[in-house]
Amino acid sequence: MRRLLALCILLPSLILGAAGAFSGCSPNTPGLDPRALARGTVETLETVWLVSAKACVEVANDQQSQTTADDCANYLKPARAVLLEAADAVDIWDDTAQKNFPCLIVSALSGINDARGILAIAKIKEPQVVADGLALAAQYVPTCNKDAGK
Amino acid sequence: MESFLKALLAALPALLQEVPSLIAELENIIAGAKEHLADKIRQDTQALNDELGHLTPKK
Numbered sequence: 001m002r003r004l005l006a007l008c009i010l011l012p013s014l015i016l017g018a019a020g021a022f023s024g025c026s027p028n029t030p031g032l033d034p035r036a037l038a039r040g041t042v043e044t045l046e047t048v049w050l051v052s053a054k055a056c057v058e059v060a061n062d063q064q065s066q067t068t069a070d071d072c073a074n075y076l077k078p079a080r081a082v083l084l085e086a087a088d089a090v091d092i093w094d095d096t097a098q099k100n101f102p103c104l105i106v107s108a109l110s111g112i113n114d115a116r117g118i119l120a121i122a123k124i125k126e127p128q129v130v131a132d133g134l135a136l137a138a139q140y141v142p143t144c145n146k147d148a149g150k
Numbered sequence: 151m152e153s154f155l156k157a158l159l160a161a162l163p164a165l166l167q168e169v170p171s172l173i174a175e176l177e178n179i180i181a182g183a184k185e186h187l188a189d190k191i192r193q194d195t196q197a198l199n200d201e202l203g204h205l206t207p208k209k
Contacts, residue, residue: 039187046191053198061207069205080199087188 038090038101041136045083045108048133051126052076052115059122072115079111102140109137 056072086104089097112134119126 042187042191046194049195050198053195053202057198057201057205060205064207066207069202069207073202073205076202077199080195083195084188084191087191090187 034098035090035093037136037139038086038093041105041133041140042083042086042090044129044133044136045086045105045112048112048130049076049080049083049108051130052112052119055119055124055126056115059118059124062122068118071118075111075114075118079108079115082108082111102143105137105140106144109134109141 053072053076056076057069060066060069060072082104086101086108089101089104116126116130
């Protein structure tokens with residue numbers, strides 16, 4: 001009888017233990033892979049850049065303003081160059097690339113935001129992807145500031 | 151079972167000969183993947199970047 005009782009306790013414990021062990025293999029609290037997040041940020045910022053550049057060109061044309069056109073180019077061409085550097089960093093993703101990535105994103109963000117200033121004055125309504133891309137990119141601002149303070 | 155093992159052993163030298171070319175192919179795929187994101191962004195944004203550089207507002 002005692003054996004049977006022990007078996008009744010032991011067997012469910014073994015089954016529950018096994019189930020627990022297997023559930024540990026699945027990501028029940030998924031941690032985001034840093035490289036995947038970096039790739040997603042760069043790809044979304046690329047869309048933000050395209051949207052901002054198209055709008056900036058349209059505003060300059062509508063206003064027939066060479067000054068606006070020059071401002072658009074001055075803000076967005078360097079932002080693109082930095083975005084490409086960030087993309088290179090995602091492709092490489094070694095220690096140096098990971099360390100540099102946050103400040104590259106912050107730098108791209110700065111140029112895009114300058115161009116958005118022109119769009120705001122022209123009262124251009126931005127699509128949701130812009131807000132989403134900026135929100136993703138903003139996650140890297142504290143990391144860049146922290147590294148810069150070292 | 152014995153015949154299967156014999157067939158496997160007979161095929162082994164040919165399989166081993168394939169290994170270097172398979173590794174080379176894998177290395178090419180990895181190199182291609184490494185280039186992917188930056189190249190994609192470069193291509194996607196090239197036309198608009200050129201336009202920004204040469205933009206003369208239409209009158």
